[in-house]
Amino acid sequence: MSSEASKAIEPKVLWGGKISPFSISYGKLMMWIFLVSDALTFGGLLVSLGFARHAAVTKGFAWPSSEQVFTHFPFTHAHLPLLYVAFMTFVLIISSVTMVLAVEAGHRMDKKKVAFWLALTVVGGLVFLFSQVWEWSTFIAGPDGDITTWGDNATLKQNFFLPTGNVIDGAAQLGVEGPQAYAMFFFFITGFHGFHVFTGVLFNFIILLNVLGGTYEKRGHYEMVEKVGLYWHFIDLVWVFVFTFYYLV
Template sequence: MASSAIAEKSGKNLWDGGASPMKASYGKLMMWFFLLSDAFTFSGLLITYGLLRSSHPAYRGAHADFVPSQEYWPIPEKIFDAVPFLHGVSIPLAFVGLMTFILIMSSVTMVLAVEAGHRMDKKNVMKWMLWTIIGGFAFLGCQAWEWSHFITGSGKEGWGIDLNGDGILQAGVDFFGANLAMNEYGPQLFADLFFFITGFHGTHVLSGVVLNVIVFYQASVGTFERRGHYEMVEKVGLYWHFVDLVWVFVFTFFYLI
């Protein structure tokens, strides 16, 4: 603010510095353009999913009789139907629905922290940042469970890969779960894309949580009060909302369709 006052006083032209292009601060502008580039990265991953999925045959049988096979792309809601503590119970998409709920709620608490920051309300910034951090950890915990279940396997009757080669699944010789070399749920690429896309998003969530913790700490020791503004909360907030935004797309294109 001090710098813009000086620029006005000296009557210099726009290109002499001291003015903010697009009326946004340097940090916020750069965050926006970083997020644009990050959006291209995630688009690349999701478009890869679209390309590979549309180049594989779709499952044509009756919906209720679905059994995964290497021959066709799986129906996501048949794969992602497990919920913690309810082993063997099929509740399609319930757990990813919960993850979506958690991330949307943590986006709201983030924007409430930004609002409190505008009012120099340190107590409320800290409160809402803490809720955002808790939401972030809750999401990461859910994703850890989701991954471990995906890797360990469904254990469902008639599923799994027959390692014996005789077409009969037997205990001890069939393979359940998925990794980068084998995949119970369908074509190998399905598992690879699951690990890469949700993993890349999860990494973003993790780094977002780290940034949130740093901002929470700085708010609590009064760094932003001494600086005179809470703009750092806004910048980290932009990143956090972007992570939520990406999940909205991952949820639709990976799980729903």
């Protein structure tokens, strides 16, 4: 990419004051700093997931296996382990691609293309959000749709396995640490990520309105698209890790 950052400038000039040594605008720099702090929060959450799991397993509690918990797909009762999560991951990756295409179009001042790709990104984000709503309600209610109380969470009851291979029976056994912590981390981590997706969709939508209104055309550059783009890619990045450490490993 041809930008100020790829120009060869003497370090003495670069660090001599007056100009940004990183050849980057204030807004973009601050977005990166924010993303680092946000990534530390998510890193902390995922590490605490690992902590809880290691402690529980060392204690002798079983930890539910995600491919036995997430086996459902909308509109069917077929046994399809992990496929819906894979679909969600794919949606998020594709919406990240449409976002980077919007940024690229912005560098060519192509207003129509920016609006087109940004609109697709908003749609992708919404698809992901509604998928998450479905996944949460399925996790709470179990595959056949009866909303149950926490004590006999249908999904965990039907899918949780013990080291001996017994199916869990009744509320008493659900109280053991492994499955409970598993469910708590599910809601906390995907919830925190989902809220990021929600705000990301909101930001993208506001920027889309500005693009359509010609704000950035007048300004002479589409850097705002790049900034919300950074945030949106970050959401995809976090999901890549959640997918691995919550669902796969």
